[in-house]
Amino acid sequence: MSLETSTRRLAAVWLVFVLACVVHNVWHWGLQRRAPVTDMLAMLPRDEQRPQAAQATQALADAGSRRITVLIGGGAQAQAATAADAFLRALGDVPARHRVADADQNAWLGFYAPLRAGLLSPQAREQLSTADTETLADQALAALYQPVGGPRVGNWADDPLNLFGRWLAERGQMSRVRVQGGRLMLTDSTAPERHFALVLIELPGSGFEISAQRALQPKLDVATKAARGQGAQVIAAGVPLFAAAASEQAEREIHTIGLGSLLGIVALTLLAFRSIRPRLLVALSMAVGLAVAASVSLLVFGELHLVTLVFGASLLGVAENYGSNYFSARQGLQASERWAMLTRQIPVVSLAMATTVIGYALLALPPFPGLRQIAVFSAVGLVAAFVTVLWWFPLLDGAGLMKPTRFAHWLGSRRALWPSLGRRGLTLLLAATALLAGWGASRLRVDDDIRQLQSAPAALVAQQREFARLMQAPGVAQFFVVHGASEQQLLEREEALTAQLRGMRVHAQAVSDWLPSLRRQREDAELSARRGAELRPVLADKLGQPVALAAAPHAEIEPQAWLASPVSEPVRAQWLGRMGDGFTSVVLLRGAEAADARAGLAALKLDGVSWVDKVGEVSQLLGRYRQLMSAVLVLGFVLTWAALACRFGRASWRALAPTALASVLTVALLAICGQVLQLFHILPLLILLGLGVDYGIFLLEQPGRAETRPFLSVTLAAASTLLSFGLLALSGTPALQAFGLTLLIGVFLAWLFTPFFLPPHA
Secondary structure, eight states: OOHHHHHHHHHHHHHHHHHHHHHHHIIIIIISOOOOBOOGGGGSOGGGOOHHHHHHHHHHHHHHTTEEEEEEEEEOHHHHHHHHHHHHHHHTTSOEEOBOOHHHHHHHHHHHGGGGGGOOOHHHHHHHHHSOHHHHHHHHHHHHHSOOSSOOOSOGGGOTTOHHHHHHHHHHHTOSOEEETTEEEEEOTTOTTOEEEEEEEEOSSOTTOHHHHHHHHHHHHHHHHHHHTTTOEEEEEOHHHHHHHHHHHHHHHIIIIIHHHHHHHHHHHHHHHSSSHHHHHHHHHHHHHHHHHHHHHHHHHSSOBHHHHHHHHHHGGGGHHHHHHHHHHHTTOOGGGHHHHHHHHHHHHHHHHHHHHHHHHGGGSSSOHHHHHHHHHHHHHHHHHHHHHHHTHHHHSOSSOOOOOHHHHHHHHGGGGSOOOOHHHHHHHHHHHHHHHHHHHHHOOBOOOGGGGOOSOHHHHHHHHHHHHHHOOOEEEEEEEEEESSHHHHHHHHHHHHHHHHHTTOEEEOGGGTSOOHHHHHHHHHHHHHHHHHHHHHHHHHHTSOOOOOOOOOOOOOHHHHHHSGGGGGGGGGEEEEETTEEEEEEEEESOOSHHHHHHHHTOOOTTEEEEEHHHHHHHHHHHHHHHHHHHHHHHHHHHHHHHHHHHGGGGHHHHHHHHHHHHHHHHHHHHTTOOBOHHHHHHHHHHHHHHHHHHHHHHHSOOTTOOHHHHHHHHHHHHHHHHTGGGGGOSSHHHHHHHHHHHHHHHHHHHHGGGGSOTTO
């Protein structure tokens, strides 16, 4: 059977398979509306994952993604109120809350007043447990004759020690926001003359939806302008604002970097081949690679992580080499000659593909689900792109002679400008590389902190920091997850945790602050009743008349009734409810940002309590991936050398050495330029291994100075990579910038060095 006949049959089979993968992708992403997994911890080995922590983090993220909080003012209270009214009028129909009705305030007292016997603040509980009756009586009489401070509900005889009022005061101190004149207001703790009105905006959908961002942002801008027109400062904070900034930046970069790279690649293709068909077919091979890789990976893993899609999709840029090599070799040949050309090219391109796949397949060795997904996705995608070039291109590249262009001939002939370095030249090159590598090593800094990848506008970050200072709200980056077999066990474990935190002088915000466990309610009610009975005769003696102390009512709060009441609103998002085999909640913290504080909190060991440091865990994960990827990269070079030796024997080092030197020099130059090394500098080095070795294979296969097609293929592939990936160095997103800058330097150096390593007699 001839190559043409077998290729046509295989192309038909491949078409059926590709269409099946396309249908599978449409069904999964379109009809089922499935989304990629975004939790970074899902990339950890299974025994290191904590489902409750992951679900808690997701729940907090979901709640935060719909909320924008705005502080308006900065001067007198009346000015803040006037500016807030102007803001709300300009905001229009956007759901926002600023005023608090009297009925809402009364609802709080109406809910808790019947339960007050079982509500004691920690200080009141300690006082009732340790103080003698005489001391308690003196305090009660002081409150009777000199009533100062703290709210009081009811008559003195109903609560002579004002236990309920103290409990209410403690709830109030958990937030800096106060209800003044029916408005939510805040006073700057460092400058009491500065007052702010608080406006809460709750979006109906997720703040990550681009359509919602585009509808909301103009209204926010108009409202902000209206408030500033009243001479007020506007401080806005919330996840939707950062999501909108990221969306705007991505759109801007797509229009600039994306459009620029597309125009550059199309112009290069037209100059080299005088036709757009090669570019379209190369794009087709990459699209097939993505579709097949996604479908196969979904069948293997059941889901795909967002990092897998981003990293895997970028790896398929290596497939550019296969298409560029085909059309460079095709130039100057009649359509009938393409089969003979293909026969000569198959061993070369197959070796290039195999050496690349080896590197990515190594990612499956460590016990990391994320790395295994990336390995399968990348290896399958590259093989699919290669098969597309092999079986479809000969049938789709048109009939007749593919005439070489002047530009293609000129570009390919540049190969003759490179001298082949002898032993002395190679020694000098290695010495220069060693010097630069040493300089780079002396300046090398490594930092895996996820905050290094922050790309939000500086003004937005500054607003967020000022908002956090004014509100003194708990953070959501570090927190405790509490789990119990029942609702009551959960609340009891929360109470044990908050008691420990108070001893460490760490401020906590917990559901049990507002919803004590039944055990705590009953113990407090019993303690209050006992000390009240002891207090009655002492007070009667001191007052010289009988004292009729009213018995405090004692109903009990159940979680479902509390959740259904508006009193649960401040911490309702922290009650996660049933999860797995029990119930889960989150305890948020204030003042846990310092490293030594986090270390102490992480060392706490209580039943059902887990410490979550999202920033630390993700940063640690990035660091482990960086180390693993570095080891995989070294192993990839070793195995690639072994594969090259099968075809080139002792000359195989000539195909690998340029890429090795380019990798070392890239890291050195990044360090010299002040770049802090992290994962997104290591990942592109794997791509560089595949790309650079391909350059070496294509040129070493036809090393002669008069050969123009191999150098044309390598140069077009390198230029396309630099235009598509290298321009990411202009991105405002730190991860993409690091990725692009590494490839920009590395690909250029690999292309530059490869001709130097060809045999001297070539």
